[in-house]
Amino acid sequence: MKPRDEEDGSGGIAGSDWNLDRIVAELRVSRAGSQAGDKHEQAAPLPSRKAVARIIDGLFAALFPTHFVLPDLTDEGIDYFVGQTLDATLRSLVNQVRLELQFASRQPDQSSGDQAQQATRITREFAARLPEVRALLENDILAAYQGDPAAKSVEEVRVCYPGIWAITHHRLAHQLYLLGVPLLARIIAELAHSATGIDIHPGAKIGASFFIDHGTGVVIGETAIIGRRVRLYQAVTLGAKSFPVGGDGTLIKGIPRHPIVEDDVVIYAGATILGRVTIGRGSTIGGNVWLTRSVPPGSNITQAQVRSEEFDKGAGI
Template sequence: MTQPLNQTLGIAGIVSELREVRLTSLEHRHRRNNPPKLPSRKSLQSIVDGLSAALFPNRLGMPDLQEDGIDYFVGHTLDTALRDLYVQVQLELRYASDTEHSKAPSNTTALDKVRTFSQQLPHIRTVLDTDLNAAFEGDPAARSLDEVLVCYPGIAAIIHYRLAHELHKLGLPLIARIISEVAHSATGIDIHPGATIGNGFFIDHGTGVVIGETAIIGRHVRLYQAVTLGAKRFPTNAQGHLIKGDARHPIVEDDVVIYAGATILGRITIGAHSVIGGNVWLTKSVPPNSNITQAQTQDVANATPQPSNAT
């Protein structure tokens, strides 16, 4: 009689070796006893889906929702999503307390953060309306705001970002990052929740867009696919470790258009009403009303300002 497959493959031995590797790793991080649980990516995706449905019940809520039932649906959906978020916030706070060897957080701390976040939801919806309008007005292929909301990957990524950014500001960077990475996986658009982005933001097509943690983007900015707002270099401290949190990403002022494939690196400023052409590599600031093409990037410091309607 042949051996069972698990014996043939030696699964018991592999399990034992994996346990030893895992315990060694936990010991190295001083976490062998009762390592803290992390917030759940699956739960956070469900929470974002619920929050999105509450923000846009007619389009992202239940398909048979009637007008007289909208408020009930929004209330019930918010109650479920915020209760679940409260659990995830508790997990992050406990995880942070363990890793930083600080005092264990109280349940009141988690509740205060969820309450503060929930009070920002009307503001988030108002800002998202400006993003939807920017997409509709900026894309001649868009036939309605509804189409933009349910079809455009850039809008999906921005919804995730707007929610994640508020959580990031509340001192919940892990939950915020997980939410952003859910959108990144689904859309190919990578927006760090620490970035600051003004109203009326539009990402057309979107795949391959990267926006770094300390980027600052003004109002009515439009990006196309494969645009990178990244860091030019990564300074280290005396011990050779990367310095965290330094401002290292671009500042993009109001009413700027950045075309496909442009790479903008470092803490430089793109002046208001500028147009950055496709595939431009830019590491120096440009003044307002500039029109930068590939041919100009060798001397962008002396770029001549162009009229604000330059294309």
């Protein structure tokens, strides 16, 4: 008698060992049930996470060729490499954009030619914004170097810091979000989230010279607006306080529900700021503060102050 884990003569595991006929049938029923309300999902392929990861690698190489790929080439050689890399990367991107447009389309009579033209237009506009994105990233890198006494060089910050890795993904994803391909943008955001533990929704608006120090556990919601020269530490949450529900019982989406953080604000580790509140310019929010109200410019909010307001004076209870 052959062992139960021995392969059968065809090179596969014997199906009778696992009752595969029943399992396959039940999985088919489950798929049919999950797709019953959205039939177009059955035929429309999604963008590929692996392909998007390769696209991001190509964009990183094109944006920072001497730091991630080619340290010794001449300027002319670098320009040639950047041009070739961008061409291949953008050709791949246009295919992924087209897949998202096909998946999202609710108009079965829309021609694939129209979607191909739209995908090309979106990709061309995205490419045109890359120099601006790179300039923003240089400001972010400099802000991290100036804001962290442990940083020995700008190049260390560029290649090692998880906050820079996360904001680079975000600035690319945000442009795609603005251009109308939010699924691709979300995939890029989740690639960074998986690698760094920093969760930035691609819809969040983040100004220049942004620095996340350490970074693990940072969460920034979709409608958050962050000004210039803002610094966050690990485990900071810029989240929503509540989720309004419509008459049909489903969440109302797209409404402003996350904080506005004005210029030159510092938010220390573990702080949680919820709702559409405004943190005034130049304020400092201390570690582990739980904040659900706006604060004026120049505020210095500590955990002890918040506890005193909520419990000793009765506010918010």
